[in-house]
Amino acid sequence: RETRRLPPGPKGLPILGSALDLPSKFIFRKFDEWANLYDGFFMFSAAGQKFLVITRTDAAGDILEKMSLQTADRPTPPMAVYMLRHIVFTLEPYNDRWRRCRRVSHEVFNIRASENYRSLYEEETKSLIKDLAHIDPLLLGKRLTQFSGTLTYRAMYGSDAGGDNTDEKIHKVWEMVEALGDAMSPATFIINLIPALGIIPESLSKWKQYGTKYFTEGTRFLMDMAEPGLRGKSQSGFVASCVRMRDKVEGISDEEIAWTSFALYGAGVETTPYTLHWFILAMVLYPEVFRKVQAEIDSVSGGSAPTFESRDQMPYLRAVMKETLRWRPVLPVGLPHMVAEDVEYKGYVVPKGTYIFGSIWNMCRDAQVYPDYDTFRPERFLAEPAAPDPPVFGFGRRVCPGRDFAQNALFLAMANLLWAYDFRKATDDMGKEITPSTTELDGNLLVHPLPFKCVITSRRENLEA
Numbered sequence: 001r002e003t004r005r006l007p008p009g010p011k012g013l014p015i016l017g018s019a020l021d022l023p024s025k026f027i028f029r030k031f032d033e034w035a036n037l038y039d040g041f042f043m044f045s046a047a048g049q050k051f052l053v054i055t056r057t058d059a060a061g062d063i064l065e066k067m068s069l070q071t072a073d074r075p076t077p078p079m080a081v082y083m084l085r086h087i088v089f090t091l092e093p094y095n096d097r098w099r100r101c102r103r104v105s106h107e108v109f110n111i112r113a114s115e116n117y118r119s120l121y122e123e124e125t126k127s128l129i130k131d132l133a134h135i136d137p138l139l140l141g142k143r144l145t146q147f148s149g150t151l152t153y154r155a156m157y158g159s160d161a162g163g164d165n166t167d168e169k170i171h172k173v174w175e176m177v178e179a180l181g182d183a184m185s186p187a188t189f190i191i192n193l194i195p196a197l198g199i200i201p202e203s204l205s206k207w208k209q210y211g212t213k214y215f216t217e218g219t220r221f222l223m224d225m226a227e228p229g230l231r232g233k234s235q236s237g238f239v240a241s242c243v244r245m246r247d248k249v250e251g252i253s254d255e256e257i258a259w260t261s262f263a264l265y266g267a268g269v270e271t272t273p274y275t276l277h278w279f280i281l282a283m284v285l286y287p288e289v290f291r292k293v294q295a296e297i298d299s300v301s302g303g304s305a306p307t308f309e310s311r312d313q314m315p316y317l318r319a320v321m322k323e324t325l326r327w328r329p330v331l332p333v334g335l336p337h338m339v340a341e342d343v344e345y346k347g348y349v350v351p352k353g354t355y356i357f358g359s360i361w362n363m364c365r366d367a368q369v370y371p372d373y374d375t376f377r378p379e380r381f382l383a384e385p386a387a388p389d390p391p392v393f394g395f396g397r398r399v400c401p402g403r404d405f406a407q408n409a410l411f412l413a414m415a416n417l418l419w420a421y422d423f424r425k426a427t428d429d430m431g432k433e434i435t436p437s438t439t440e441l442d443g444n445l446l447v448h449p450l451p452f453k454c455v456i457t458s459r460r461e462n463l464e465a
């Protein structure tokens with residue numbers, strides 16, 4: 001029995017703890033409910049596993065940034081271990097494999113290196129803008145996802161990657177990412193809640209068989225995708241860059257490179273389009289912000305499509321981007337960290353092995369930091385003093401290595417979308433405006449709006465050219 005002073009939190013049932021209170025989807029909503037009862041952080045247990053949930057930025061700074069060495073491990077739910085066999089660095093503890101793979105990711109996607117992808121962003125943004133000319137708004141989310149899928153795929157495997165079955169390949173990686181997302185959630189698979197079930201032999205265990213199949217087929221498929229970069233047949237993209245860096249990052253294997261491209265693809269592919277989907281929703285719901293940011297884009301870009309050169313001249317658009325990321329963070333509870341050794345905080349002990357969730361959702365809705373937090377108000381980032389950047393890219397040593405790549409893609413897509421199109425509410429048969437919901441969601445750990453009706457009107461000639 002734990003005799004040390006643990007952080008306060010819901011007690012739940014004996015043995016099971018709060019396991020039965022955890023929803024299989026949208027766990028952030030449960031955390032949000034509990035957050036109101038505790039001051040900045042709380043702890044609960046589920047079937048013997050302890051969870052610390054941090055709901056305020058100051059506590060996240062203390063625990064996940066200042067004590068980052070002790071809190072940078074990543075728990076991998078048992079189901080994900082069966083599926084990945086420890087090869088994906090994103091889901092590994094703070095160990096040598098993590099360092100090797102993280103190093104190459106940083107080298108290829110840091111702020112300077114992200115600039116190398118400019119022509120890629122420009123080509124994919126142009127193609128997105130062209131396709132929106134006749135799109136059914138209910139299919140917007142799908143097209144944004146395709147935009148990000150192709151962009152990230154080409155960033156991984158080279159701008160010349162593809163061939164006839166590119167869409168099929170992108171779809172396959174997508175399916176692998178989705179399956180892994182389910183395996184990451186604490187309550188989707190029973191094995192994640194009761195790891196002791198792992199003693200059941202594979203011949204009798206459906207989830208172990210599923211895990212083995214996922215890993216074997218996944219390795220074959222990813223090695224195939226990485227092959228041109230690994231063998232020097234393709235010179236651009238992440239895989240080819242890793243091969244060029246091999247002497248700097250000793251010991252990195254072909255399999256690690258192939259699965260790291262998947263890790264990056266998986267972490268990046270949904271976050272960007274989901275953010276863009278929330279952005280368009282915000283533009284429909286807040287026409288005064290929409291008009292203001294569109295006027296800024298028009299005054300800088302005039303008749304030609306916005307490019308990266310105009311970024312510094314668009315402070316309001318940059319604030320709109322921050323506000324979108326804050327208003328509806330696509331990863332509301334981030335990715336879990338794990339405590340490598342006992343940590344003391346404010347007189348409490350957070351024991352080794354505890355999972356930590358930095359609840360980004362709560363931090364972005366802290367009324368002290370972001371007053372009137374549910375209103376989309378980019379001005380908060382331009383005020384004196386300006387609101388701090390929302391912690392949407394995570395914490396400490398685990399902070400998102402794709403954040404510059406993502407923000408470049410977001411900037412260019414947002415600027416071009418509003419330069420090319422007007423977005424407004426649709427009307428029903430009676431001529432009454434339809435207001436899309438901001439609370440109905442889809443996804444799980446990652447969240448995006450449900451398809452919504454709106455009117456998209458072109459404001460430029462020849463967009464389809």
Ligand code: HEM
Pocket residue numbers: 074089090091102105109263264265267268269271272275330331334335336337392393394395396397398399400401402403405406
């Ligand atoms: C709007 C876009 C994005 C958001 C909001 C976002 C957010 C996050 C968050 C919250 C984490 C967890 C950090 C932590 O553990 O504390 C993370 C990790 C990660 N992200 Fe992103 N991300 C975005 C785009 C991208 C892109 C485009 C890539 C790749 C090109 C990427 C690659 C990664 C990787 C590899 C990790 C795991 C890092 C590790 O475990 O060391 N992300 N991201």
